[in-house]
Amino acid sequence: MRAIEVENLSRAFNGLRAVDDISFAVDAGEIFGFLGHNGAGKTTTIRMLSGQLLPSSGGGRVAGCDIVAEQQRLKPLIGVVSEHQNLYERMSGRENLEFAARLYGIDLQRIDAALKQVDLLDRAQDKVQNYSNGMKQRLLIARSILHGPRIIFLDEPTRGLDPIVGREIRRLIVDMSKQGVTIFLTTHYMDEADQLCDRVAFLSEGRIVALDTPDNLKTAHGQHQVNVTLDNGECVSIALDGADAGKELQQLLSNGQVRTLHSAEATLEDVFVQLAGRRLSE
Amino acid sequence: MNLNVVSAITRKDVVDAIRHRYLLTALVTPLFVALLFRVLLPGVNDNKLLTIVVHDAGSSGLVTELRKTPQISVVSADSADATGREVKRIRAIGGLVVPAGFDADLAANKQPELTLYVNNQKTIFEQAAFRRLLDQLVRSFAKQPEPARLVWVDIDKAASDRGLGGTTLNQMLLPLLLILTFGMTGAFVVPLLIVEEKEKRTLDFLLSSPASLSEIIAGKALTGVVYTVLIAGLLLGINRHSIQNWPLTSLTILVGLLFVVGVGLVIGSVLKNTMQVNTWAGLVLILLLAPSFPLVGIIGWFEKAMRIIPTYYLSEALKMSIAGTISSQLWVYLAVLLVCTVIVFFAAVWALHRRN
Numbered sequence: 001m002r003a004i005e006v007e008n009l010s011r012a013f014n015g016l017r018a019v020d021d022i023s024f025a026v027d028a029g030e031i032f033g034f035l036g037h038n039g040a041g042k043t044t045t046i047r048m049l050s051g052q053l054l055p056s057s058g059g060g061r062v063a064g065c066d067i068v069a070e071q072q073r074l075k076p077l078i079g080v081v082s083e084h085q086n087l088y089e090r091m092s093g094r095e096n097l098e099f100a101a102r103l104y105g106i107d108l109q110r111i112d113a114a115l116k117q118v119d120l121l122d123r124a125q126d127k128v129q130n131y132s133n134g135m136k137q138r139l140l141i142a143r144s145i146l147h148g149p150r151i152i153f154l155d156e157p158t159r160g161l162d163p164i165v166g167r168e169i170r171r172l173i174v175d176m177s178k179q180g181v182t183i184f185l186t187t188h189y190m191d192e193a194d195q196l197c198d199r200v201a202f203l204s205e206g207r208i209v210a211l212d213t214p215d216n217l218k219t220a221h222g223q224h225q226v227n228v229t230l231d232n233g234e235c236v237s238i239a240l241d242g243a244d245a246g247k248e249l250q251q252l253l254s255n256g257q258v259r260t261l262h263s264a265e266a267t268l269e270d271v272f273v274q275l276a277g278r279r280l281s282e
Numbered sequence: 283m284n285l286n287v288v289s290a291i292t293r294k295d296v297v298d299a300i301r302h303r304y305l306l307t308a309l310v311t312p313l314f315v316a317l318l319f320r321v322l323l324p325g326v327n328d329n330k331l332l333t334i335v336v337h338d339a340g341s342s343g344l345v346t347e348l349r350k351t352p353q354i355s356v357v358s359a360d361s362a363d364a365t366g367r368e369v370k371r372i373r374a375i376g377g378l379v380v381p382a383g384f385d386a387d388l389a390a391n392k393q394p395e396l397t398l399y400v401n402n403q404k405t406i407f408e409q410a411a412f413r414r415l416l417d418q419l420v421r422s423f424a425k426q427p428e429p430a431r432l433v434w435v436d437i438d439k440a441a442s443d444r445g446l447g448g449t450t451l452n453q454m455l456l457p458l459l460l461i462l463t464f465g466m467t468g469a470f471v472v473p474l475l476i477v478e479e480k481e482k483r484t485l486d487f488l489l490s491s492p493a494s495l496s497e498i499i500a501g502k503a504l505t506g507v508v509y510t511v512l513i514a515g516l517l518l519g520i521n522r523h524s525i526q527n528w529p530l531t532s533l534t535i536l537v538g539l540l541f542v543v544g545v546g547l548v549i550g551s552v553l554k555n556t557m558q559v560n561t562w563a564g565l566v567l568i569l570l571l572a573p574s575f576p577l578v579g580i581i582g583w584f585e586k587a588m589r590i591i592p593t594y595y596l597s598e599a600l601k602m603s604i605a606g607t608i609s610s611q612l613w614v615y616l617a618v619l620l621v622c623t624v625i626v627f628f629a630a631v632w633a634l635h636r637r638n
Contacts, residue, residue, distance in 0.1 A: 052489045072494060080490040086483035088294070090301040102290035103491045143487075 003028040003151050003182035004049065008058035010206075011044050018044040020206035021058065026199075028150075031173065031183040033193040033214075035272065036203030042186040043083060045203075046153045049184070050080045063150050076104060079144030083155040083186075085136045089129040093120055093139050096128060097146055104147040114142040118172060134165030141172055151182040158192060170196060190268040200268070204276035214268055221274050222266025228252055229260045237264070283500065287493045291501025295475055296508055302478075304556075308470035309509055312463040316517055319455055332412055333357060333374040335399070337365045340382035344423045348378070351419070362397065369399045375412045376400045388424055396420070456521050457600035458574045460535065461593055463513045464542040465570040469563040472506040472546025473553060481555045499547060499634060506543045514539075526606025534603045537619050538596040542570070544626030551633035573597045592622035 004026040011019040019041040026032040036042050047053040049062050051071035060067050065074035088096050097111045115121045118138035128136060137157060144152055154173065158166040166189075173196060177183050187193050193200050194214045201211040210217060224240040226249065238248050252258050266274075299305040337359040338345040349356050357372060359365040365377040377399035387394035398416060400409055421428070479485040479498075488498050514535055518525060525531050549566060553559050573594035575584075588594040599615040602608075 047486075050490045052486060072492065075490065075492045078490070080487070082483060082486050082490075084483040084486070086487050088298060088484060089482070090298055091294075095297075099290060099294045100491065102293070103287055103488075103493055105286055105492070 001028045002026070002061075003030070004032075004060065004062050004184065006049070006058070006060035009045070009048060009055050009060055010057045011041075011048060011053065012056045017206050019048070019055075022203075022206070022208045023058075024201055024208060024211055026182060026184060028182050029177065029180050030198045031177050031185060031196050033197035033200035034184060034186045034203060035188075035190070035193055035200055035268075036186075037276070040203040041206040042203055043155055046080070046155050046184070046186065050078055050153055051075050052080075076147060077150050079147070079149035079152040081137075081140045081144045081152065081154045081157055083159065085133070085140060087128045087136055087139060087143075090127060092125050092127055093131070093135075093142075094124040096139060097143055100143045100146055106147050110146060114146045117145070117175075118142040119168075132165075134161055134168065137161060137165070137169055138172070141169070145176060145181075149181065151184065152176060153184045155186050156188065157185070159188060166192070190272065194268050202272055202275055209275045210271070217271045218266045218268065221271040223264045225264045227262045227264050228258055230257045231259050232257070283494075283497055284492070287497045288500045288504060291488070291493065291498060292504040292508065295502065295505035299471070299475070299505065299509065302474070304560075305471055305474055308466040308474075309513060311466060312459050312513055313516060315462060316459050316520055319459075320520070332376075332408065332415065333372065334412070335359050335365050335368040335372070335374050335377040336380065337362050337378070338380045340380070340384060342380045342384045344384065344419065345378075345380055347419060347423055351415070354415070365397075366399050369401050370403075373403065374401060375404050375408050376416075378416070454601065456517065456524055456604055457597050458571075459517050459521075460514055460538070460600055461571055461574040461597055463510055463517065464538050464593070464596070465567045467506045467510045467539075468542030468545035468570060469549065469566040470559070471509060472502060472543055473550040473559045473563065474556065475502045475505055476547070476550030477553055477556055477559050495634060499630070502550070503543045503547060506546055507539060510539050510542070525604050527603055527608070530603035530606070530608065530612070531600070534596070534599045534616065537616055537623065538593075538600070541592060541596065541619055541623040541626060544623055544630055545570070547630035548626060548633055551630060551636075569593075574600075592619060595619045595622075 002025050004024075006025070007023050009019060009022050010017060018039075022041075022045070034042050034045065044053065048055050049060065049067060051067060051074045054068060062074055063077040065071075065077065067074065088099065091099070093115065094111060097114060098108060101108050101111060111124075112121065115124050118141055120135060120138055120142065123131070123135065128139065131139065141154075141157070144154075157173070158169050161169065170192065173183055173185070183196075185193070185197065197214060199211065199213050200217065202209045212220070225237050226240065228236045228238065228249075230236065230252070236252070238245050242248075299309070332353065333355040334348065335357045336345055336348065339362075345356070348354060357368065357374060359368045359377065362379045365379050368374070369377040379397040379399075381394060381396075384394045384396070400412065402409070404412075476499075479488065485498070489495070493501075518531070518535075545566070549559070549562070553562065569591060570593045573588040573591050574597035595615040595618045599612055599619065602612045602615075
């Protein structure tokens with residue numbers, strides 16, 4: 001079953017196409033990575049798919065709702081974690097969730113469960129302005145899952161967080177996925193996408209330039225060879241497609257000359273650079 | 283429109299505004315100014331302009347006449363000695379000791395003595411009014427002719443036509459305070475409520491929630507209404523003795539409230555951040571307040587210039603409704619204000635949809 005279906009979606013601002021004729025589909029329960037450099041159109045896409053922005057042309061369905069005609073029916077079925085920590089800072093964590101619960105018309109008793117899931121129950125009464133970045137990010141996730149959405153849009157959820165907190169957020173994402181929630185994730189971190197996503201789409205200048213599983217992308221765009229460093233410092237590359245590759249490798253290993261041995265498989269970052277023409281951080 | 287969503291937004295904003303330093307300042311300023319007036323001009327809020335303590339040893343007709351005088355409150359003292367003390371205790375404008383046999387002595391042209399106490403804690407205007415009143419009353423009671431026939435001519439006939447001739451100082455100040463409250467709502471409170479959501483990106487959260495743009499705006503407008511009604515209610519409560527027509531005053535306040543909330547929505551949708559609000563709000567506030575300055579009605583060209591600002595009609599309507607003057611002019615003012623309100627709301631809706 002498809003959680004998200006997008007066809008020829010475009011959005012222009014003052015004549016400039018931020019999102020340019022993209023089409024893709026995301027299966028229910030899938031973790032889908034949407035990768036691209038700054039200004040590639042990731043956030044604009046999320047805003048259109050979450051009913052915050054109307055497309056200039058094209059359309060799509062999210063959780064079975066038309067993103068143009070059924071925005072209000074769509075909103076209770078999705079959760080959004082913005083790239084900005086858009087919380088009410090003068091309010092406590094619990095008050096933020098109480099407000100969200102009232103907007104969604106859900107039982108306030110669900111707040112404790114959401115706070116517990118993100119491990120913020122003991123700090124719920126503290127004002128958000130006193131929270132660390134990691135705590136704010138966890139509270140954002142709690143707010144996005146409070147009403148039990150079928151799809152969650154996560155826009156750069158680990159940006160600017162230290163590695164330990166980043167790992168904690170990734171654990172929460174996996175937990176949500178295990179509960180059957182479809183995750184639409186944008187990130188700058190290729191390792192993160194590689195680790196979490198069932199499939200990824202590369203976005204460059206508003207267009208999708210590649211869409212597949214991370215493994216398929218790496219295989220398709222990487223080199224099929226191993227790089228061997230010998231004890232004398234010499235580096236030898238052995239193409240795995242070659243007929244004698246096994247013999248060559250076995251010979252080096254049996255001679256006891258091998259210091260290190262690495263596969264030359266491409267990383268997602270390499271694939272992105274190859275397809276988009278520049279690094280994500282640029 | 284989902285009223286639960288609107289009330290959730292209003293509830294959040296009402297609580298959050300108290301924690302917002304700027305908003306809190308904007309909200310309490312009119313109350314602070316009202317209290318300041320009470321301290322600086324004691325007695326300004328009394329409906330009875332002058333309270334006079336009287337010791338009447340012989341049931342004089344003079345005291346009977348005094349009691350009949352409009353806007354005079356007479357308080358009896360037990361003895362001549364107690365009169366001065368009572369004046370001070372109840373903060374009356376002054377006191378009067380009328381000896382026994384005063385009326386008979388007056389009839390016999392014996393020039394009986396009247397002892398008058400004047401409270402120097404009162405303003406010089408009040409003291410002058412007290413002295414003049416007693417002078418006129420005694421002459422009238424003694425049936426003494428005026429030394430000359432005084433012919434009074436009204437300079438501002440328009441004010442007289444509007445029925446403002448008998449307006450007390452407080453009835454002039456109260457509209458100013460109410461418009462200050464409205465001005466704070468229109469220039470600061472509602473714009474800040476909207477702009478902060480944009481600035482902190484919480485508007486993105488609201489727009490991704492089941493709240494529609496119109497519900498978000500309704501929630502913000504309702505917050506402005508709640509706080510303005512609260513502050514205006516407190517101001518009316520403090521000055522309750524000055525209000526001669528409550529239904530009319532309430533109606534005028536309601537129309538004015540809708541207008542300024544509309545102004546706030548326009549400003550909030552046009553401006554992008556708190557700094558811009560702080561920069562422009564002062565100017566907007568001055569424009570909204572200007573027509574209620576006491577210069578209106580005194581300087582002709584100023585009054586004419588103020589007629590282009592809608593709060594001129596609000597200010598005049600407030601003065602008339604507070605003074606209890608029901609005239610066709612009042613309905614014209616309210617109609618003009620209503621038209622302005624409709625225009626402002628259309629502008630707000632246009633600006634907000636343009637933003638979306």
